[in-house]
Amino acid sequence: MKKIEAVIKPFKLDDVKEALVQAGISGMTVSEVKGYGRQQGHTELYRGAEYVVDFLPKVKIEVVVRAEDVDNVVDTIVQAARTGKIGDGKVFVSDIEQVVRIRTGEKDEEAI
Amino acid sequence: MQINPADNVFILISTAFVLLMSMPALAIFYGGLTKVKSILNTIMMVGVAFSVVSFIWLAYGYSLSFSGDGAFIGNLKYLFLSGINPSDPAPAADNLYHYLFIFFQMTFAAITVALMAGAFVERMKFSAWLIITVLWATFVYFPVAHWIWGGGWLANLGTLDFAGGLVVHETSGLGALVGAIMLGKRKEAVMLPSSLPLVAIGTGLLWFGWFGFNGGSALGMSAQAVSAAFVTSIAAFIGGFVWMALEWIKFKKPTSLGFFTGIIAGLATITPASGFVDVGAGMIIGFLGAVVCFWAVVYVKNRFKYDDSLDVFGVHGVGGMVGALLLALLAKPEVAEVKGLFFGGSFTGLWHQIVGILAVGAYTIVLSFIIFKIVDKLVGLRVDKETESEGLDEAVHGEKAYQKEI
Numbered sequence: 313m314k315k316i317e318a319v320i321k322p323f324k325l326d327d328v329k330e331a332l333v334q335a336g337i338s339g340m341t342v343s344e345v346k347g348y349g350r351q352q353g354h355t356e357l358y359r360g361a362e363y364v365v366d367f368l369p370k371v372k373i374e375v376v377v378r379a380e381d382v383d384n385v386v387d388t389i390v391q392a393a394r395t396g397k398i399g400d401g402k403v404f405v406s407d408i409e410q411v412v413r414i415r416t417g418e419k420d421e422e423a424i
Numbered sequence: 425m426q427i428n429p430a431d432n433v434f435i436l437i438s439t440a441f442v443l444l445m446s447m448p449a450l451a452i453f454y455g456g457l458t459k460v461k462s463i464l465n466t467i468m469m470v471g472v473a474f475s476v477v478s479f480i481w482l483a484y485g486y487s488l489s490f491s492g493d494g495a496f497i498g499n500l501k502y503l504f505l506s507g508i509n510p511s512d513p514a515p516a517a518d519n520l521y522h523y524l525f526i527f528f529q530m531t532f533a534a535i536t537v538a539l540m541a542g543a544f545v546e547r548m549k550f551s552a553w554l555i556i557t558v559l560w561a562t563f564v565y566f567p568v569a570h571w572i573w574g575g576g577w578l579a580n581l582g583t584l585d586f587a588g589g590l591v592v593h594e595t596s597g598l599g600a601l602v603g604a605i606m607l608g609k610r611k612e613a614v615m616l617p618s619s620l621p622l623v624a625i626g627t628g629l630l631w632f633g634w635f636g637f638n639g640g641s642a643l644g645m646s647a648q649a650v651s652a653a654f655v656t657s658i659a660a661f662i663g664g665f666v667w668m669a670l671e672w673i674k675f676k677k678p679t680s681l682g683f684f685t686g687i688i689a690g691l692a693t694i695t696p697a698s699g700f701v702d703v704g705a706g707m708i709i710g711f712l713g714a715v716v717c718f719w720a721v722v723y724v725k726n727r728f729k730y731d732d733s734l735d736v737f738g739v740h741g742v743g744g745m746v747g748a749l750l751l752a753l754l755a756k757p758e759v760a761e762v763k764g765l766f767f768g769g770s771f772t773g774l775w776h777q778i779v780g781i782l783a784v785g786a787y788t789i790v791l792s793f794i795i796f797k798i799v800d801k802l803v804g805l806r807v808d809k810e811t812e813s814e815g816l817d818e819a820v821h822g823e824k825a826y827q828k829e830i
Contacts, residue, residue: 359722360674360726361614361615363614363616
């Protein structure tokens with residue numbers, strides 16, 4: 313099992329979610345996060361005084377899938393989230409040791 | 425004159441308008457501009473200033489401001505409003521009940537002190553602020569109000585100030601500047617507005633209240649009152665538009681805060697002139713108020729690096745002085761029989777305004793310096809570093825403005 317974490321532009325969330333549903337993904341966790349990469353921060357202006365905001369708002373999507381599905385899901389996310397402009401975000405993939413569905417006690421791939 | 429019911433109706437409503445300018449208008453205008461961790465402290469600074477000054481106004485402030493014919497200060501004839509009955513006419517305006525005149529003027533004294541708070545937000549000790557409100561009202565506002573409105577030496581000289589360009593805005597602006605310098609810069613000396621929509625509501629309510637502030641300063645329901653309210657509104661919308669346009673040209677963005685700030689700059693600048701000028705002059709004053717205050721806020725403040733946090737000096741102080749000067753040029757005899765330099769007036773009128781601006785300015789700066797020095801020695805002006813970085817709301821008041829669910 314693998315966990316895919318994608319940090320994307322907030323306005324791309326609906327597109328990515330739609331694409332994942334189309335690809336057969338039945339659940340995901342989403343959180344509002346802040347961060348920066350090559351895009352760096354941006355400036356705000358109050359009465360002519362600049363205020364540099366280092367961290368930009370992003371959305372992080374977490375999906376746990378079977379190992380054989382990883383490539384397909386990552387491609388789906390990358391295609392849906394891409395605008396081609398700086399700040400599109402990143403996708404991280406990592407191993408998952410165990411999954412438990414709290415309601416039934418099912419484990420691992422049955423619980424995904 | 426006799427007690428005039430229509431005049432009393434108008435001034436009682438105007439009094440409520442000016443009260444609304446402090447709570448909630450100024451409180452949320454300043455609160456919205458403050459960082460979210462100290463928003464309640466800012467609102468409270470405005471609120472307690474209103475309470476404290478209202479009380480000392482009744483105790484001795486009204487008497488010192490409006491009784492007797494001393495050149496510098498009034499006497500204590502009306503200590504705790506002694507000897508005044510509800511049905512008495514006001515000596516300064518005998519078409520109004522004395523109580524109403526006192527009540528109306530009370531809201532001016534209170535908002536003047538409250539205005540200063542904007543320069544001290546996010547770092548001043550609450551106890552220090554309470555002492556400052558008492559001392560500053562007593563030694564700056566009451567004397568200056570007496571000089572100009574209470575029959576003191578500037579009134580006798582002929583210095584004009586319709587609704588408080590000098591008495592309200594110059595005094596509070598310069599008091600704010602002196603205090604901000606003595607208090608020092610905030611650790612995070614940037615403006616990070618907790619809520620610009622709150623600033624929008626505050627701006628609208630201040631504008632609304634200004635009808636009572638300037639219109640009511642006619643002290644009756646007259647053509648002058650209507651004219652004053654009308655030119656006030658004209659200066660406000662011109663000021664807002666001009667400030668926004670200046671930002672758009674200079675910084676490439678037409679900010680909402682720039683629009684709101686320009687409205688307040690227009691309102692402050694028209695204040696001393698509002699009962700003396702016509703609508704054309706209202707436009708000119710709104711335009712110049714925005715241009716000069718923009719320069720003060722964006723360039724002068726940056727050049728000299730003082731932390732006038734919410735630009736009390738840059739908007740109110742500068743606007744009040746500019747308006748007091750412009751009235752000497754633009755006053756139109758048809759409005760209130762005062763001739764500005766451009767309408768057949770003499771240089772004497774201009775001179776009287778300059779003397780007024782300089783005298784009020786010098787007096788305010790010196791007295792404010794002494795008052796802040798004393799309070800610094802007594803209790804200290806600033807909160808400790810930890811309180812400042814955590815925010816004043818939790819440390820000083822034990823409250824948070826907004827709860828998060830987790």
